[in-house]
Amino acid sequence: MEAESFKYFGIGLATLGMLGSAIGVGNIFGNFLAGALRNPSAAAGQVGNLFVGAALVEALGILSFVLGILAWLG
Amino acid sequence: MADPIHQFKVTPIQGLDFGTVNLPFVGETSLAFTNSHMAMTIAFVLVVAFLTLVTSNAKVVPGRLQATGEQLFGLIDGVTDSIIGHEGRKYFPFILTIFMLVLGMNLLGLFLTFTATSQLAVTATFALITILLVIGIGFAKHGLGFFKLFAPSGIPLAVMFLVVPIEFVSFLLRPITLALRLFGNMLGGHIALKIFAGFVVSMGGLAAAGGLGLLGLPVAALSLGMVVGLTALEFLVAFLQAFVFAVLASIYLNDVVNLGHGH
Numbered sequence: 629m630e631a632e633s634f635k636y637f638g639i640g641l642a643t644l645g646m647l648g649s650a651i652g653v654g655n656i657f658g659n660f661l662a663g664a665l666r667n668p669s670a671a672a673g674q675v676g677n678l679f680v681g682a683a684l685v686e687a688l689g690i691l692s693f694v695l696g697i698l699a700w701l702g
Numbered sequence: 703m704a705d706p707i708h709q710f711k712v713t714p715i716q717g718l719d720f721g722t723v724n725l726p727f728v729g730e731t732s733l734a735f736t737n738s739h740m741a742m743t744i745a746f747v748l749v750v751a752f753l754t755l756v757t758s759n760a761k762v763v764p765g766r767l768q769a770t771g772e773q774l775f776g777l778i779d780g781v782t783d784s785i786i787g788h789e790g791r792k793y794f795p796f797i798l799t800i801f802m803l804v805l806g807m808n809l810l811g812l813f814l815t816f817t818a819t820s821q822l823a824v825t826a827t828f829a830l831i832t833i834l835l836v837i838g839i840g841f842a843k844h845g846l847g848f849f850k851l852f853a854p855s856g857i858p859l860a861v862m863f864l865v866v867p868i869e870f871v872s873f874l875l876r877p878i879t880l881a882l883r884l885f886g887n888m889l890g891g892h893i894a895l896k897i898f899a900g901f902v903v904s905m906g907g908l909a910a911a912g913g914l915g916l917l918g919l920p921v922a923a924l925s926l927g928m929v930v931g932l933t934a935l936e937f938l939v940a941f942l943q944a945f946v947f948a949v950l951a952s953i954y955l956n957d958v959v960n961l962g963h964g965h
Contacts, residue, residue: 676781676949683946687883694886697893701707 642696649689656681706896710820712738741818745806785952786959793955801948808940820888829881832951840958887943891936901925
């Protein structure tokens with residue numbers, strides 16, 4: 629195998645990090661739905677927290693995507 | 703396939719390249735009005751013009767433009783009020799400025815020009831300003847008591863030697879993650895858009911060859927649908943990232959303004 633192809637292995641492995649952020653965001657929204665179905669009147673007030681939390685978790689997944697892109701094109 | 707990275711190249715605008723100059727500390731610097739400069743200038747002018755239009759001829763029953771401005775104002779006011787507490791109004795102008803500028807630059811990248819926030823330099827500057835303000839306010843308000851931030855109350859002394867370094871490192875990570883979050887979201891969104899757009903063209907070219915290449919047509923149509931969907935998502939991400947930057951700046955300010963006690 630040429631040395632060049634190991635770079636592409638690395639890029640593929642780097643983007644696997646998005647798996648973690650996908651699970652995390654699903655966790656957050658799932659818990660929000662579970663709570664909202666138990667207490668619908670309080671759910672509307674927490675939508676802000678929901679999106680902030682999701683953005684914080686998403687950030688790390690996007691960091692791994694950016695690392696992969698930078699390895700591919702840098 | 704189209705190269706998705708050259709859209710982020712900062713290039714001087716034709717006719718506004720003023721050559722290089724030799725500065726004492728940093729060495730050779732090129733003086734030029736670049737596409738990134740243009741995007742930031744347009745964003746600044748748009749934000750100032752928008753807020754001026756909103757607040758001039760303000761009526762008690764707002765028209766549509768005034769209602770939009772009032773909603774943005776109310777959103778950030780609610781954020782600073784609920785997160786920082788009764789002192790929130792003092793820090794509200796800073797948070798609103800950061801929010802409007804980041805939102806303006808993000809949206810401008812989707813509509814018109816170069817995305818200024820897809821440059822790490824721009825987002826790192828915003829993060830640096832925020833964290834320097836946080837540290838400055840911490841030392842101005844509490845003096846050396848600022849270091850109590852790294853030793854939260856209620857922790858047994860035995861565990862303190864473990865907790866303090868962790869808190870210190872996580873504080874240092876705050877500006878880094880602030881900068882990288884915004885940068886990564888904008889960079890990743892625009893790269894994904896460019897890649898799917900490249901698929902449309904390359905699949906269409908494949909279909910033009912005829913024969914089995916005609917399978918390229920539905921793939922090109924699907925890619926175009928994906929571009930439309932991703933652009934819609936990018937509008938949400940542009941607003942959300944500006945909002946999250948403002949919320950996190952408020953949280954860091956709250957940590958330092960209400961050090962030790964709640965609000």
